Amino acid sequence: MKVQQIAVIGAGQMGHQIGMLCALGGFHTTIQDVQEEALTKAKQSLAILMGKWVEKGKLSPDQKAAAFRRLHFTTSLEEAVKPADFVIEAVVEKLHVKKAVFKELEKYAQQHTIFATNSSTIVNSLIAGVTQRPDKVVNMHFFFPPLVMDCVEVVVSEQTSEETARVTMEVCEKVNRTALLLKKEISGFVANRILGALQKEALSLYEQGIADFKDIDMICRKALNHPIGPFELMDLSGIDVGYYVMEQRYQETGNEEDRPTPSMHEKVEQGHLGRKTGKGWYEYQQIGVKKG
Missing domain, CATH: 3.40.50.720 (NAD(P)-binding Rossmann-like Domain)
Structure with a gap:
């Protein structure tokens, strides 16, 4: 063919x-x-x-x-x-x-x-x-x-x-x-299972009050040498995209840990989905990113 x-x-x-x-x-x-x-x-x-x-x-x-x-x-x-x-x-x-x-x-x-x-x-x-x-x-x-x-x-x-x-x-x-x-199916495949684990831990640390999301991003960039932090990446790809992925995983597994987190749910409810809406974890303006 x-x-x-x-x-x-x-x-x-x-x-x-x-x-x-x-x-x-x-x-x-x-x-x-x-x-x-x-x-x-x-x-x-x-x-x-x-x-x-x-x-x-x-x-x-x-x-x-x-x-x-x-x-x-x-x-x-x-x-x-x-x-x-x-x-x-x-x-x-x-x-x-x-x-x-x-x-x-x-x-x-x-x-x-x-x-x-x-x-x-x-x-x-x-x-x-x-x-x-x-x-x-x-x-x-x-x-x-x-x-x-x-x-x-x-x-x-x-x-x-x-x-x-x-x-x-x-x-x-x-x-x-x-x-x-x-050659074998698994929800999330390879990249997103690894990325999802990082994102889930980042959200947990933020929601526990261990560190602010900006500081978590900074640590991932400076200590782990990631090009962007997990919260910046959520904004880039669309918070709603990650939200629906977690919703789908939860429907498949029934595991409460796979549910979208409260802070993600709040962002989606508010329509603050990241770069495409001008606001997510960060605010976006024509001149660039306003951190905070």
């Missing part, structure tokens, strides 16, 4: 960059979202990002133009999925939403088309049952931001075929990303 056309479902902070990666990799790519506003925002964001790449010499003007010629945007799921050989779902991290999307994909996709989920924690076997192609369903977990982060976790279930895994790894190679194949 040779992948020529890719559909990316969801034009949010992950989806639109995954779509551009695919276009840069030579694939004819369609980004689909139910909201026209999200597509408009995605186009504007990618135009700015690719313009900066050209300025920095990472991309030639011709390469930029060619990538945008291969990239299309639509609100129609049918239009995006019908010609696609490979579909990457990048919607909100909620199992029932992903199941609904995959059920719709089945209506329009060709028989040979592979369905990949960019879920950061949900294993594909929990989603594959709503399709008639569990052998063609796989996890393809990009990291935020996809145009910067050089890693993809490819995770197979017991039903995922070897061909599906091989083709997914080949797509990763063509979009110039280092792919690691995980």
